[in-house]
Amino acid sequence: MEATVIRTGTEGRTWGGGNEPLKASYGKMMMWFFIVSDALTFSGFLAAYGFSRFKFIDSWPIADEVFNHFPFLHGVEAPMYYVALMTFILIFSSVTMVLAVDAGHHMNKGKVTLYMFLTIIGGAIFVGSQAWEWKNFIQGEYGAVTTNGGNILQFVNTEGERVALADIVVSIPHERIEKSRSSGLWFAENETLPEYTIEEVKAGFEAHPDVLVRTKMFDEEGEKTILSREESLKKLNAEAVGVVQGANLTENEYGPPLFADFFFFITGFHGFHVISGVIINIIIFFNVILGTYERRGSYEMVEKVGLYWHFVDLVWVFVFTFFYLV
Amino acid sequence: MAHSTTHTHESNNKRIWFVFALLSVVTIVEVILGIIRPDILVNTNFLAMKLLNWIFIILTLYKAYYIAWAFMHLEGESKGLRRAVVWTAIFLISYLMFILLTEGDYIFDIYKNSQVAWDF
Numbered sequence: 001m002e003a004t005v006i007r008t009g010t011e012g013r014t015w016g017g018g019n020e021p022l023k024a025s026y027g028k029m030m031m032w033f034f035i036v037s038d039a040l041t042f043s044g045f046l047a048a049y050g051f052s053r054f055k056f057i058d059s060w061p062i063a064d065e066v067f068n069h070f071p072f073l074h075g076v077e078a079p080m081y082y083v084a085l086m087t088f089i090l091i092f093s094s095v096t097m098v099l100a101v102d103a104g105h106h107m108n109k110g111k112v113t114l115y116m117f118l119t120i121i122g123g124a125i126f127v128g129s130q131a132w133e134w135k136n137f138i139q140g141e142y143g144a145v146t147t148n149g150g151n152i153l154q155f156v157n158t159e160g161e162r163v164a165l166a167d168i169v170v171s172i173p174h175e176r177i178e179k180s181r182s183s184g185l186w187f188a189e190n191e192t193l194p195e196y197t198i199e200e201v202k203a204g205f206e207a208h209p210d211v212l213v214r215t216k217m218f219d220e221e222g223e224k225t226i227l228s229r230e231e232s233l234k235k236l237n238a239e240a241v242g243v244v245q246g247a248n249l250t251e252n253e254y255g256p257p258l259f260a261d262f263f264f265f266i267t268g269f270h271g272f273h274v275i276s277g278v279i280i281n282i283i284i285f286f287n288v289i290l291g292t293y294e295r296r297g298s299y300e301m302v303e304k305v306g307l308y309w310h311f312v313d314l315v316w317v318f319v320f321t322f323f324y325l326v
Numbered sequence: 327m328a329h330s331t332t333h334t335h336e337s338n339n340k341r342i343w344f345v346f347a348l349l350s351v352v353t354i355v356e357v358i359l360g361i362i363r364p365d366i367l368v369n370t371n372f373l374a375m376k377l378l379n380w381i382f383i384i385l386t387l388y389k390a391y392y393i394a395w396a397f398m399h400l401e402g403e404s405k406g407l408r409r410a411v412v413w414t415a416i417f418l419i420s421y422l423m424f425i426l427l428t429e430g431d432y433i434f435d436i437y438k439n440s441q442v443a444w445d446f
Contacts, residue, residue, distance in 0.1 A: 021406065022403070022404050022406045022407040022410070023403070023404040023407070024403060024404070024407055029407065032407065032410075032411050033410075033411075035411070036410075036411055036414055036415055039415050039419075040415065040418055040419070043415075043418070043419045043422055043423075044422065047419075047422045047423050047426045047427075048426065050423065050426060050427050050430065051426040051427065051429060051430035052430065053430070054427055054430030054431045054433075054434055055430045055431075055433045055434050055437070056434070057431075057434055058434075058438075064360070064361070064363075079360075079361055080357055080360055080361060081357075084353065084354075084357040087353055088350065088353065091346065091349050091350065091353070092346070094393070094397055095342060095343075095345075095346045095397075097397075098342050098396075098397045099339070099342060101399075102338055102339065102342065147445075149443075149444060149445045151445055222368060222369075306397075306398075307398055310393055310394075310397045310398045311398070313393060313397075314390055314393045314394065314398075317386055317389050317390055317393065318386060318390070320386075321356075321382050321383065321385075321386040324360070325356055325359075325360045325379075325382045326379045326382050326383070
């Protein structure tokens, strides 16, 4: 640190500079204040998420149903196991980080190197897991039908288990043209067409008498409302206008569009922090190997990136609660 | 702070692993509760929210306290720095949450009781 401080020659005097009223170096104090402002940014996101959730309190998706994938267990309902594992990985990389900081206090270069390395690996695994989670979220599993009013209708069997669109659709021969720039007279391109048309889904629904419509509204027991067969047919024929599979920023098969929007923005913003944290950690890791801090006589830089890294973990604790648990 | 911990190496390491164990146990409890979702906790409302959600939020704050105090070492910082960081955040975040959640609930009521159908 001292290397970057300009001395005024008046350090002894109260206003002469070099005074540390908070007993923390300038760099560390500023890292703390950056963390406070960053925490407020995340709070802004999470509070906005809370706002939208309260606004759609009777129709928000159930997290256990959305995030129920686990690697190599295809088709097995594994609610939350994977995100719990991710949480552990991040907490553990926080532990190795604090161990690196601790080793730095003892000027133990070998241990700092080892623990920094483990921290970077943990961070990388976490970002990879997040990417996998996004892939599942974007791809979707069952598919749903959108209505005039912008709501979604999902399909269940008589036991209340989800039924995928692929299992019920009846193929109707038709011609669908995905417009592209080369086939248009004017500059024109439309969005990717879903796998099935709404007519195919409607016909498939009529052909399967044991399939019912589930709306996104909660009933008194806190479960999603399942309509009777007659109501289902009526609702589907009167309101259904489109097919949606997976999620993007304008629609998703899980619930209100805002659900996916906040998922992308909040976990994305957090993932961005993890990535930048990994990059900063790598820079500091090489500095440790090169002996920069050994020569400087202090491993305070490790402590400062440590603060940032713990903050990323701290934010995840809140994201985990508000996205996956509550 | 760097200097105050130098003498107590053993106990510091021990504390790190203790906090790790604590955070792990709390996370496991949260996940188990999240999977089982016990009926009593889900069906009991306390201050306009399910009791289960209150438990999740309190456990989260408990974890946040340990991360900030032990891992980020706020416990070793001067009182001034600690207060500047913690109270600023707590005050502004509570204010923001209060305003936005109240407003969200209000808009929910408007949608629910209005003359305009929004599920058509």
